[in-house]
Amino acid sequence: MRKERGLMQINIYYGGRGLMDDPTLFVIKKMKEVLEELRVTVEVFYLYEQKNSIPTLPQTLKNADGVILATTLEWYGIGGYMQLFLDACWLYGDKEKISRIYMCPIVMSTTYGEQEGKLNLATAWEILGGLPCSGLCGYIADTSLLEENGDYIRIIEKNAENLYRTINQKMPCLPASNQAVKQKVAITKTVNFTPQESEQLSQYVADDTYVQRQKADIQELASLFRDMMGSSEKEDTTEFIEEIRQHFVPQPGFAAGFKVVIEEKKTPLMIVIDGASLDCHYGEGGRVDVEIQLDRASFSDIISGRTSFQTSFMAGDMKMKGDFKVLRSLDQALQFGAG
Numbered sequence: 001m002r003k004e005r006g007l008m009q010i011n012i013y014y015g016g017r018g019l020m021d022d023p024t025l026f027v028i029k030k031m032k033e034v035l036e037e038l039r040v041t042v043e044v045f046y047l048y049e050q051k052n053s054i055p056t057l058p059q060t061l062k063n064a065d066g067v068i069l070a071t072t073l074e075w076y077g078i079g080g081y082m083q084l085f086l087d088a089c090w091l092y093g094d095k096e097k098i099s100r101i102y103m104c105p106i107v108m109s110t111t112y113g114e115q116e117g118k119l120n121l122a123t124a125w126e127i128l129g130g131l132p133c134s135g136l137c138g139y140i141a142d143t144s145l146l147e148e149n150g151d152y153i154r155i156i157e158k159n160a161e162n163l164y165r166t167i168n169q170k171m172p173c174l175p176a177s178n179q180a181v182k183q184k185v186a187i188t189k190t191v192n193f194t195p196q197e198s199e200q201l202s203q204y205v206a207d208d209t210y211v212q213r214q215k216a217d218i219q220e221l222a223s224l225f226r227d228m229m230g231s232s233e234k235e236d237t238t239e240f241i242e243e244i245r246q247h248f249v250p251q252p253g254f255a256a257g258f259k260v261v262i263e264e265k266k267t268p269l270m271i272v273i274d275g276a277s278l279d280c281h282y283g284e285g286g287r288v289d290v291e292i293q294l295d296r297a298s299f300s301d302i303i304s305g306r307t308s309f310q311t312s313f314m315a316g317d318m319k320m321k322g323d324f325k326v327l328r329s330l331d332q333a334l335q336f337g338a339g
Contacts, residue, residue, distance in 0.1 A: 008167060009041040011064045013057070015071035015082030017324065018048050023108040023140035024072040026147055027156055031068065031106075034160035047081035054084045058093035061101060066133075066167045069121050070106035073113050078120055080316075086124045098130045104163045105135035114139055126176045133166050135159070237282045240269065243303050244334060250276035251333045256326050257287030263295040273333050290322030290330070305337035 012032065016022050032042045047054060061067070071082045089098065105121035107114045114137040122132040136159050140146050147153075165171075252275050260269040270286055272279040292309070298317040301307045308331045312318040320327055 007039060007041050008065050008164070009043070009063050010035055010066045010068065010163070010167070011060060012042065012044040012068040012070060013082070013085055014044065014046050014048075015069070015079045015085065016048070017072075017074075017079075018046060019324070021143045022072050023110070023138075023143045023146050024070050024106060026143055027106055027108060027136065028068065028070045030153060030156045031160040031163075034157050035164060038161075038164050040164060047085055051081060051084070054081065055088045055092060057085060058089045061089075061093065061097055064101055066102040066104065066163060068104045068106055068163070069125070071117065071121075073107060073109040073111060073117050075111055076113060078107070078117050082121075086128075089128055093128065095129050098128050100131070102131045102133050102163070102167050104133045104159070105137075107135070107137040109137070109139050110141060112139065131173050133163055237267070240299065240303055241280050241282075243336070244271065244280050245278065247334050247336050248273075248278045249333055249335050251329065252276070254329055254333070256289040256329065258330060259288045259291045260299070261291065261293045262299055263293070265296075271330075271334075273330075278333075288322075290320060290326050292318060292320050292327075294318040303336055308337070309334075 012028050014024065014028060016024050018025070028044065032044065035042050043060070045057060045060065047057075050057065069082065069085075071079045073079075077083070103121070103125040105118045105125075107117035107121065109117065118135055118137040122135070125132050136156065138146075138152075145152075251273060255274040256272075258271040258273075260271060262269060265282075267282045268284065269282055270280070270284075270288075272287055294312065294317060298312055301317075302309060302312060307315075307317075309318070309327055310331055313320055313324075313327065
């Protein structure tokens with residue numbers, strides 16, 4: 001999206017997981033509506049949808065007059081996606097451009113720590129050399145309470161108006177010690193890349209195909225080494241299947257296919273559920289709604305009931321592609337912790 005000449009542009013970077021009941025999504029939606037009424041060009045970047053290209057996102061700052069960094073605290077910290085974006089701004093961002101960009105932090109918490117999260121975002125932006133604005137933070141256990149409270153909505157709308165006014169009037173900010181720290185650190189850390197080199201480097205870092213190719217090469221070398229050592233064992237195509245069948249609980253009205261890629265195995269495990277029917281086998285093809293990637297040890301922990309698919313994903317032991325709500329249903333269909 002390109003802004004029209006003379007119009008203000010504000011980019012929103014959302015660092016949550018995109019859950020339907022995420023209060024931060026409601027806040028940025030209301031702020032976007034207000035800003036667009038003020039003829040501001042608004043572009044929203046959902047970091048969880050662009051996790052493989054986060055290192056390239058600092059390039060999107062070049063046309064921005066202001067940014068909103070919005071995230072949700074579900075237990076501690078500002079979230080991995082937002083941290084990756086800020087890291088990319090430090091490594092690849094145009095610091096001269098950032099020094100002219102106002103930033104409004106938005107942090108909603110479903111547990112605790114929203115004030116610390118808001119402070120962390122403001123501090124990070126100051127260290128980058130940018131201009132922080134007053135933002136919003138709050139504890140929202142139930143998003144419906146936020147949506148139905150007129151006072152809360154007015155606070156959100158007022159914050160959007162204040163951000164517009166700050167950028168439009170180019171309000172100055174007093175010097176901050178965080179910026180002095182940035183200047184001292186940058187003396188020894190700066191690498192003088194040209195803009196073209198910075199863009200190429202950020203694209204290289206985000207090249208998931210390259211990373212996957214490296215993993216494939218390593219696996220191929222490991223396979224060759226096993227062959228050289230005289231290992232002729234065949235892959236076990238029955239492992240985990242019996243345990244899955246024993247703990248399957250029919251789910252009327254639910255149908256989904258799961259592709260489980262276990263790092264130590266060449267062939268993925270396919271789990272297809274259709275109501276009271278379960279099809280579980282090693283192979284390729286068929287319906288896939290969610291793809292899961294993890295190692296054998298992590299999958300064994302799930303099968304043994306020591307953890308669940310959701311918990312493993314939240315802990316970073318498992319990667320997934322697809323709808324998180326469908327993954328949640330898999331824990332209901334395969335109740336390994338039920339004994």
